[in-house]
Amino acid sequence: QMAGARQILQKRIAELEEQIEGKQARVESFRAQLKSTVDEKAGLNKLLKAGLTTKPRILELDRSASDLQGLIDENLGAIAGSRQTKAELESQIAQLTNERRAKLSAMLIETQANLADLVPKMFAAQAMMNRAEVRAPYDGQVMDLTVFSTGAIVAPGQTILDIVPTRNS
Structure with a gap:
């Protein structure tokens, strides 16, 4: 039962790691797009000063940059949440392991106590059998x-x- 629960938790951790990797790749993609947008805006600002472009085009790039920054922040938040969930799952695995060890330790102590109780009885039975046997x-x-x-x-x-x-x- 514990092994099954542990496998499920490990599978969820692996899924979270894949999600984190995917979100990190998206963040990098959004950062590259943001850099491109900022660079494009810088170039258009020079053209605006020369009167070769319009202000709405620059405002459109500002909105795109803001949207991209929002997507970056959203994905970074999701990554942090996934890492938190992963840490909680790892903690659950550790707790399952500790519970299993405690249970096995209790079983070992009980078995040793039973053995300590049975050994003298075994020797007493052997001695009685030896006295009953004529050689x-x-x-x-x-x-x-x-x-x-x-x-x-x-x-x-x-x-x-x-x-x-x-x-x-």
């Missing part, structure tokens, strides 16, 4: 078996069978 001191043939039921209680030192050693022993 012969050497290999041989069983003779004179005196206890026939499984789980019967045998007194300490009580003879429960005799063993005749095999030739190899």
